[in-house]
Amino acid sequence: MATTFTPAELAQVTALAERARAADGVAPFSDDLFPAARSGATIAALTVPTGAGAGEPAGTGELAGAAYAARQGDRQAAELVIDPARRGQGLGGGLLADLLGAVSGELWLWSHGDHPAAAALARRHGLVRARELLQLRRRIAPGELPEPVLPDGVRLRPFVVGQDEAAWLEVNNAAFDWHPEQGGQTLDDIAAAEAASDFDPAGFLLAVDADDRVLGFHWTKVHPHDPNPGRDMLSRRGPESSGPGGGVDAPLGEVYVLGVAPSAHGRGLGGALTIAGLRHLADVAGVRTVTLYVEGDNTAAVRLYEREGFTRHAIDVAYRRD
Known part of the structure; x- marks a missing residue:
């Protein structure tokens, strides 16, 4: 073997x-x-x-x-x-x-x-059906989203390569200490991500306080085409699918990771960061469809995204052998 x-x-x-x-x-x-x-x-x-x-x-x-x-x-x-x-x-x-x-x-x-x-x-x-990962999607258009409402003393800025890695790791690993993949990130992991072709620090938004301490983040990505369009979209592949309305051949935005430091919970940062990232994808990156993955049993996160207009697109299932 x-x-x-x-x-x-x-x-x-x-x-x-x-x-x-x-x-x-x-x-x-x-x-x-x-x-x-x-x-x-x-x-x-x-x-x-x-x-x-x-x-x-x-x-x-x-x-x-x-x-x-x-x-x-x-x-x-x-x-x-x-x-x-x-x-x-x-x-x-x-x-x-x-x-x-x-x-x-x-x-x-x-x-x-x-x-x-x-x-x-x-x-x-x-094998036992043990985990469900929902893929949610929504359409977006330039100028349709409001300015994010941030708590007093909080501002948004892009991630700075060579400066923010350690601070991001601290917030990420605290926010996702329960998650089997995202909660154990290392400096090697973020370095590998920075070397990837789809890494764009301008779309990696940090919420910081007056002392520039990271309170939360929204890491977005843009895929050159839709990797998971579904059979229905494949059947409609054609010249019209690559236009401004999106489709299998159009770029696809992604809410890759969104996290808030536990110490900053309850201040509305999750919703503000969600809107800020979507505005970047629509107004700067120019995508018309955004996707994200969320654990099926993470009720609070699912509700947050549904309030922002996301609906279910697909589901991934993990089967476990004990």
Whole structure:
């Protein structure tokens, strides 16, 4: 059993994931976990060559399936995909069995888009539906959002690379001490984020007091196209989908992380930061649709976003093996 993909396998796995995304309208691998596969920081890496299914010709240069496991915060997590053209041949069940046999201990397996086939596969292998991550979305337009109302003595400014990392880490890790991934960030993590092509400090807004102490933040991102449009949007792909109204080929804004220091709770910073980030995405970044992820059981956060016009777009589910 391999622990990492070879460079050639990684190229094939990436192509396989894109075929699945194009067919399903949902990316099978997440931006949070798949970087571990790219860097070789995986616990297990499995592939299914073409020819593994009944009647399949071998040697086409494409993979029929792939799976990997890696650390995700304080947990072991995994993702799995089967080529859309090769589903229904038992490959998914075999690959999942191999994955479960290759990784010991607690394991969380993600199903992006809450696919019914994934739910059936999880039940057959004794996995428990243990976590729901909601994807919420709303449309935005330039000039439609009001000025954020900040508490007295609080102002907004952009994140400064080389200056704000430690202060941001302190607030982030305190705000998300309950979260399995976001709560354990390190200086290495923020340095890696700063090196990414989608990092824009101008869209990383900090709420600071008169002493420039960080009280909260709204980290936004802009994706060049929609990675998870859904099947309905894929069916309407065309020239009209890339215009100002948005669509699968239009840029997509994201409320990537929004947090408030526990000491600053109850002052309305969460709502003000939400509006400030949305104004930046609409007025500066020029996006027309904004997405965000929120834990399904985080009732307060879901209500906050619903008050700001967000509605449910999709759901990701994590199945757990104890």
